[in-house]
Amino acid sequence: AQSVTQLDSQVPVFEEAPVELRCNYSSSVSVYLFWYVQYPNQGLQLLLKYLSGSTLVKGINGFEAEFNKSQTSFHLRKPSVHISDTAEYFCAVTPGGSYIPTFGRGTSLIVHP
């Protein structure tokens, strides 16, 4: 079985500041890694995913994430946030060959002007 830990339930940050949202996972098999964003009262949208290859993955809206196998982490970063980035962010892992993801509990990113 696998598990996902999002270490921060809430991250407040000022506009134009950098941000990092942390995600750690545990799994006995290789996994695929995802970040999703959820704006208020909407469904989730895919931000980016890591399947294989380069450990630095670039996604939509200027976000990127780095897969670190030794630390079993997949932290999400953005060098300069906007007010519109205020949302809930979910990290998810899917074991190779499975179609059932495990989601973290989410991190609420709050961008202040």
Add this chain to the structure above:
Amino acid sequence: SQTIHQWPATLVQPVGSPLSLECTVEGTSNPNLYWYRQAAGRGLQLLFYSVGIGQISSEVPQNLSASRPQDRQFILSSKKLLLSDSGFYLCAWSVTSGSSDTQYFGPGTRLTVL
């Protein structure tokens, strides 16, 4: 392109009443379908998933049930709602590709049980 629809968008129901939430997907064939529940301040809880017509797997025992009468239709039901059934219900689909599945979510249904 693929789209996913959920309805209704919001629903207020009394305790003990029945429930039917519908999800349909367009633009793809034989998708994997999922029902999630998101309670306030909590993450996503997978309720049911389906890999084909009539094939339903339940992840959490509860008073909810799911059905897949057509390839791209997924229905969440209950005979008698409980207060604890309140939450935000999300339907999602995926298609297995290279052994990894990206999930595509619908807009959700906000259910309040009073």
